[in-house]
Every structure is written in C-alpha cells, then in structure tokens.
Amino acid sequence: MRSISLFLLFFLGAFPVMSQNNFSEKLMLMGNQFEITVVAEDKDTASILIGLAVEEIKRIESLISSWDKLSQTSLINRNAGLFPVKVDLELYNLISRSIAISQLTDGAFDITFASMEGVWVFDGTMTSFPLKSEIEKSLSKVGYENIVLDDENHTVFLKNKGMKISFGGIGKGYAAYKAKKVLVDNKVVSGIINASGDLSIWGEQANGEPWKVAITNPFNNEGIFAVLPFSEGSIVTSGNYEKFTVINGEKYSHIINPKTGIPAQGIASVTIFSMNTELADALATAVFVMGKEVGLDRVNQLQDTECVIIDTEGGIITSSNIKID
Numbered sequence: 001m002r003s004i005s006l007f008l009l010f011f012l013g014a015f016p017v018m019s020q021n022n023f024s025e026k027l028m029l030m031g032n033q034f035e036i037t038v039v040a041e042d043k044d045t046a047s048i049l050i051g052l053a054v055e056e057i058k059r060i061e062s063l064i065s066s067w068d069k070l071s072q073t074s075l076i077n078r079n080a081g082l083f084p085v086k087v088d089l090e091l092y093n094l095i096s097r098s099i100a101i102s103q104l105t106d107g108a109f110d111i112t113f114a115s116m117e118g119v120w121v122f123d124g125t126m127t128s129f130p131l132k133s134e135i136e137k138s139l140s141k142v143g144y145e146n147i148v149l150d151d152e153n154h155t156v157f158l159k160n161k162g163m164k165i166s167f168g169g170i171g172k173g174y175a176a177y178k179a180k181k182v183l184v185d186n187k188v189v190s191g192i193i194n195a196s197g198d199l200s201i202w203g204e205q206a207n208g209e210p211w212k213v214a215i216t217n218p219f220n221n222e223g224i225f226a227v228l229p230f231s232e233g234s235i236v237t238s239g240n241y242e243k244f245t246v247i248n249g250e251k252y253s254h255i256i257n258p259k260t261g262i263p264a265q266g267i268a269s270v271t272i273f274s275m276n277t278e279l280a281d282a283l284a285t286a287v288f289v290m291g292k293e294v295g296l297d298r299v300n301q302l303q304d305t306e307c308v309i310i311d312t313e314g315g316i317i318t319s320s321n322i323k324i325d
Helices: 042-063 072-078 089-104 111-116 133-138 171-185 277-291 292-300
Strands: 004-007 021-029 032-040 147-150 153-160 189-194 199-203 212-216 220-230 230-239 244-247 250-253 267-274 305-311 316-318
Touching: 021 042, 021 171, 032 042, 032 171, 032 212, 042 072, 042 089, 042 171, 072 153, 089 111, 089 147, 089 153, 089 277, 171 189, 171 199, 171 230, 171 277, 199 212, 199 277, 220 230, 220 316, 267 277, 267 292, 277 292, 277 305
Parallel strands: none
Antiparallel strands: 004 212, 021 032, 032 189, 147 153, 189 199, 199 230, 212 220, 230 267, 244 250, 267 305, 305 316
C-alpha cells in the first residue's frame, strides 16, 4: 500500500497583508525531520524566530530522550526496580499526563512499551516472527500501572527491573506544543510546527487565508483524498507506512499493541484533530491500537477532538463532526 501522508498546501497571495510572508526552514531534530513555518516581515526576522523554536525543541529532547545517557529519562530507566529518581517538574508532569492518557485509552497508549524495543525490528531485515517467549518476557516489563509517582518529592519509580519508559508516542507532539508556545510568546501571530507529521497550527497565512492541509489518497500517492482549511489546533497522523516489516507476505507496522506485544493490524492511517498537540500525538497511536470501532467511540466522547481513520481495505471512517469535501 502506498504511503498516506499529510502535507501543507500554501496558497500565497500576490499582495501579502502588511508586507508579511510565510517563511519555512526544514531541520533534523529529535531524529526526525521538522519543518517550522512563521509569518514574518522578512527572512532575517523569521530566521531568528525559528531559531528560538529550534532551541526549545532541543531542550525538550535533552529532557525526554531515552537514548541520551545523561537525560533524566535515562536515569529513571537505569534505576528501574532499584529506587525512585527525582526529576524536573516538567518531566514529572509529562509522565503524569502520559499515565492519564493510558487510563483514558485502556492501556492502548503506554510509555512503558519501550521494554518491547529489540523484539521487533522495522528496518527491513526481519523475516520471521519473534519467539513467543521473547514477546512474553518483554510484556512482563510493560505496564503503566507500575510507574510510581510521588507528587510531593517529584520522584518517578519503575517497579520492575528491566522496565523502560519512552516518549516516542507523545514526545514530538509535546515538542511541537512547546515550540509553538515560544513563538507565540515572542509575538508570532501565525505559523506551523510540523514535527515529522505532527502539526501545530495557529493564525492565518500571510495572505489572510487559512492554512490548508491535504490528506493524500492511500491508493494513489499523487491524489488528494481531502483538503481541509485549518487555522488553529493540531493535526497528527500515525500510519502503517512509516516503519514496517513484511513477514510471510503480510505487512506489520511499527505500532505495537502494549497488551499483546504484536503490531496493530487493520488500520492504515489515523489522523487526529485536536487543540492539544500532545494529546493528538498519543491518541493517533492509541486509536491505531484500539481499532476502528473502539477508537472512534473513544474519540467521539472527547471535546474538541476528531479523527479520520482509513483501514487497510480502503474504508474511510470519520468522527461525528468531520466534514470532508
């Protein structure tokens, strides 16, 4: 199946409002491609503003990275089953919110899924299923219920040795939110943080029109499935095209069900629309795992949150308030 992706269509007017223009820069951050767009009067001003957003994203990465041995996240993981680790309030609150999302999604989203790393490989080299014993061993270390938080001392304790947390399912969304906040605090009235498909959008284009987001047709990579005007909020997509492996002719995505240890099946793409980029990032993964019916029902119970689901058979399912032309 061809890739499903979100991309931005910029319709630039001949006479920008107040001599402003859209300025964009693409960079590699957090191991992913980011594109930061701001509306500004000139390129030099835009470059300075984009630099502020980049520094904020780098700061977030140093806090939440599970690959950086010096990060507080790595310190939590190294001391799993040993003792609690005192962390910055920012990281503590992110972990607390992650647990709340786990509860909301009945464990379909779980930052302790990191214990599964290494069991599945999605670089094209894996040609057979992992051993059942390997999956079961890893699953014994998965479970957000085993994260112990101390609100008074801001410590985090992973009960079981070998447990790990990772923010792969929420980190880019959080970074996009924080980068947007920095720009808004610096009087940027309009822009987009595109964190490798996790979009945080505010304001309007330089010509006064809304930003326009297009979802491509999964069966025709050059065709447009839908074009949606968007001026405020977040859009995040998870898809089975991002990373996957093929075993016995069947495609398995990198999105693993934390309860079974098996990649989620049946859905090709989930796009979440929300005012909260962090929540949208986590929900895109969770709905993928929960499946069409349960995932859609959960989204329909949330305020200011909508979704578009495309299944592997080409079926299109939308939440209550989505209108697609």
